[in-house]
Amino acid sequence: MTQQHNEKATRIALIGVGRIGVGHGAALVTIPDIHLTICDVDPHRAQQVADDLATQHPGTTVNHATPDEVFAHPEHYDGIVIATPTATHEELILRCAAAKLPFFCEKPVAVDLDGTLRCIRAVQAAGIASQIGFQRRFDPAYAEARRRVHNGELGEVHRVHMMTCDQNPPPEYFVAESGGIWRDCLIHDFDILRWVTGREVDEVFAYGAVRGADYFRTHGDVDEGVALLRMDDDTLVTAHTSRNNGQGYDVRMEISGTTANATVGLEPKVPLVSVEPGVTFPDDEPWVDFIARFRHCYDIELRAFVDVVRGITPSPCPIEDALEALHIALAVGKSREEGRPVKLSEIRQH
Numbered sequence: 001m002t003q004q005h006n007e008k009a010t011r012i013a014l015i016g017v018g019r020i021g022v023g024h025g026a027a028l029v030t031i032p033d034i035h036l037t038i039c040d041v042d043p044h045r046a047q048q049v050a051d052d053l054a055t056q057h058p059g060t061t062v063n064h065a066t067p068d069e070v071f072a073h074p075e076h077y078d079g080i081v082i083a084t085p086t087a088t089h090e091e092l093i094l095r096c097a098a099a100k101l102p103f104f105c106e107k108p109v110a111v112d113l114d115g116t117l118r119c120i121r122a123v124q125a126a127g128i129a130s131q132i133g134f135q136r137r138f139d140p141a142y143a144e145a146r147r148r149v150h151n152g153e154l155g156e157v158h159r160v161h162m163m164t165c166d167q168n169p170p171p172e173y174f175v176a177e178s179g180g181i182w183r184d185c186l187i188h189d190f191d192i193l194r195w196v197t198g199r200e201v202d203e204v205f206a207y208g209a210v211r212g213a214d215y216f217r218t219h220g221d222v223d224e225g226v227a228l229l230r231m232d233d234d235t236l237v238t239a240h241t242s243r244n245n246g247q248g249y250d251v252r253m254e255i256s257g258t259t260a261n262a263t264v265g266l267e268p269k270v271p272l273v274s275v276e277p278g279v280t281f282p283d284d285e286p287w288v289d290f291i292a293r294f295r296h297c298y299d300i301e302l303r304a305f306v307d308v309v310r311g312i313t314p315s316p317c318p319i320e321d322a323l324e325a326l327h328i329a330l331a332v333g334k335s336r337e338e339g340r341p342v343k344l345s346e347i348r349q350h
């Protein structure tokens with residue numbers, strides 16, 4: 001259970017310490033005046049991660065508890081970070097709302113629209129702060145692209161090409177509970193598209209295929225996908241995704257306007273191979289996964305969340321702001337399943 005060691009400390013419970021949660025723990029523990037409690041459905045894992053963090057960061061306060069122990073004593077905490085599998089988010093968000101605890105939750109909010117709307121309503125009724133983990137909003141290159149678009153430095157934006165491609169597929173247990181490639185993976189691109197362009201998507205069309213592990217088919221998912229999006233100003237967008245991009249982890253966004261282009265991710269570690277004679281770019285080891293590629297963003301977004309908990313800043317990505325990316329992901333999934341263009345107005349419930 002929690003013990004208060006530092007009067008000034010902000011008391012954060014981190015729930016779920018798997019692939020992403022371990023890194024979130026490492027980011028949180030380096031923030032000054034933090035008292036961190038590690039929770040996991042596997043108590044041995046929680047204890048191991050807490051012990052490792054305390055050893056790696058002497059002088060910090062890290063302990064462990066079960067999620068039930070945390071919610072039994074909400075007065076011992078100032079905020080919750082949820083990094084459990086997507087299928088568990090709704091229950092945990094509803095528990096945060098009942099306990100009136102501000103929370104950060106990994107994307108997506110929930111696996112489906114009804115669950116997401118239940119979470120939004122509960123958060124609004126509780127009047128608590130919320131932040132959803134769209135970490136690209138904290139990346140300097142996406143921020144610069146956004147600035148140039150909003151300042152008119154590209155002229156009129158007509159086309160966007162973007163992608164998120166994993167080098168290796170996630171394990172089957174993750175795929176089973178992920179909500180599928182559009183909601184789990186391309187949802188980042190859908191969110192950042194809105195954030196960078198300031199426009200909304202009007203209609204989508206998508207293809208998907210299973211070209212690798214059979215378990216994607218077992219769970220109604222695909223491991224290769226392409227979506228075409230038409231935005232409300234007729235900007236045309238292509239979004240690619242893959243779970244089998246052998247060259248490396250590839251996240252890029254190319255925004256083309258009438259006077260200039262802005263490209264995110266065109267740097268020495270981009271997993272591209274030029275076959276042009278004499279061209280040596282890119283010349284570094286390619287990115288291998290999201291943890292390496294976005295480490296700096298996870299650190300910044302969690303510092304931002306602690307500032308939200310401390311009342312220093314408003315949330316940079318409140319739960320309501322995560323809804324539209326889910327709408328787009330659902331429209332894209334529906335388009336692939338039904339083999340037809342889908343308007344966003346078919347998905348939005350208002």
Ligand SMILES: NC(=O)c1ccc[n+]([C@@H]2O[C@H](COP(=O)([O-])OP(=O)(O)OC[C@H]3O[C@@H](n4cnc5c(N)ncnc54)[C@H](O)[C@@H]3O)[C@@H](O)[C@H]2O)c1
Pocket residue numbers: 015016017018019020021039040041042045067083084085086088106107108133134135174184290294
């Ligand atoms: N923002 C990003 O770039 C990014 C990247 C990867 C994953 N994610 C998201 O993070 C979440 C977790 O993904 P992951 O890859 O780390 O999953 P994971 O399966 O590797 O880890 C999940 C952890 O949560 C624990 N857990 C499961 N149910 C629990 C419960 N009810 N209470 C407490 N602990 C529980 C598991 O024991 C495990 O340690 C997912 O929602 C995923 O979409 C986001």
